[in-house]
Amino acid sequence: MQIKKFIVSAALLSASVSAFAVTPVKLGLTTWIGYAPFYVAEGRDLYKKYDLKVTLQTFADPAMLPSAMASKAVDGALMTYDQVIGAVAQGQDFKVVMPIDYSNGGDAVLAGKGISKISDLKGKKVAYAPLSPSDFLISYALKSNGMTDKDISPVNMTPEAIPSAMASGAVQVGVTYEPNVSQILAMEGGKKFHVIYSSKEAPGLIADVLVFDGAHIQKNGREITSLMRAYLDGLAYMQAKPAESAAIIGKAIGVSGKEVLEQLKGVYNIPFSEMQKPFAQGRDTKSYFVSGDVINTLLLKSGQIKKTVAIPATLDDRFVKALAK
Numbered sequence: 001m002q003i004k005k006f007i008v009s010a011a012l013l014s015a016s017v018s019a020f021a022v023t024p025v026k027l028g029l030t031t032w033i034g035y036a037p038f039y040v041a042e043g044r045d046l047y048k049k050y051d052l053k054v055t056l057q058t059f060a061d062p063a064m065l066p067s068a069m070a071s072k073a074v075d076g077a078l079m080t081y082d083q084v085i086g087a088v089a090q091g092q093d094f095k096v097v098m099p100i101d102y103s104n105g106g107d108a109v110l111a112g113k114g115i116s117k118i119s120d121l122k123g124k125k126v127a128y129a130p131l132s133p134s135d136f137l138i139s140y141a142l143k144s145n146g147m148t149d150k151d152i153s154p155v156n157m158t159p160e161a162i163p164s165a166m167a168s169g170a171v172q173v174g175v176t177y178e179p180n181v182s183q184i185l186a187m188e189g190g191k192k193f194h195v196i197y198s199s200k201e202a203p204g205l206i207a208d209v210l211v212f213d214g215a216h217i218q219k220n221g222r223e224i225t226s227l228m229r230a231y232l233d234g235l236a237y238m239q240a241k242p243a244e245s246a247a248i249i250g251k252a253i254g255v256s257g258k259e260v261l262e263q264l265k266g267v268y269n270i271p272f273s274e275m276q277k278p279f280a281q282g283r284d285t286k287s288y289f290v291s292g293d294v295i296n297t298l299l300l301k302s303g304q305i306k307k308t309v310a311i312p313a314t315l316d317d318r319f320v321k322a323l324a325k
Contacts, residue, residue, distance in 0.1 A: 028074035034101035034267040037234035043248035050226035063131045076212040089305035093214035095316040099278045103199035103206040106266030112172040118145040127155040128175035141197045178263045204286035279317040
């Protein structure tokens with residue numbers, strides 16, 4: 001992780017990239033409000049400034065992202081940090097190059113009447129996608145309440161399928177993320193379902209990150225730097241023109257601009273001034289070292305990994321540091 005091992009010259013960072021040919025970049029992602037700056041960059045064609053042609057390839061199931069990146073179906077991906085740890089545990093050389101956001105209520109456990117807390121889930125059917133942020137959230141929620149997945153009846157279901165399953169009565173409890181959370185809460189005038197646990201209770205635990213594999217990083221430094229700059233331009237545009245940005249984001253994820261503004265309350269997009277902090281040792285789950293230890297413990301206990309992963313092996317902060325200079 002030392003910057004001397006990777007050369008990102010000051011001249012390269014400060015000079016115009018117009019001399020370079022247009023570089024195609026395919027990013028894998030799921031539909032998630034936290035990726036809003038990427039949608040704005042696409043809608044405003046902000047990638048063009050950096051000679052990039054970025055394709056955002058959406059996957060319905062987040063569990064498909066690691067394999068898509070490993071097979072080179074995509075160049076990089078936007079995924080949750082627990083997915084990175086899981087992939088590295090399986091032998092992949094995945095590294096976080098930039099923090100994107102952390103869920104601050106945008107991921108939730110939702111339930112019908114008569115179920116008001118996690119302990120009420122004992123013996124109940126709970127729908128969620130295995131090996132996904134939802135899996136991690138419910139695992140953490142259960143652990144925090146002295147329970148495990150053996151205390152519930154897991155139902156394998158993609159995040160997008162959960163609203164209809166809950167509406168039909170197939171399940172009473174679902175674990176998913178925005179925009180599905182808002183969709184479920186709006187059913188029957190907001191009287192049918194409610195949140196019993198959310199990512200607000202552990203800010204930073206469900207963190208979204210920009211990930212590439214080690215070989216791609218070594219060969220494509222300019223591309224990654226340019227992508228990060230375009231993302232930051234998208235974030236700045238959101239802050240300068242929130243209403244216009246909401247319309248762009250809404251078109252990308254299939255909701256209204258008003259709904260976008262509401263959903264954005266459940267996520268914290270990390271500003272550039274704070275981007276070095278998650279890479280550093282810390283005292284709370286906003287640090288990858290702290291959240292990573294929690295993730296390691298939960299994944300090991302659930303049998304999803306066979307041994308803990310060294311957190312530094314999952315991180316590459318050289319681009320963030322170079323841009324800061």
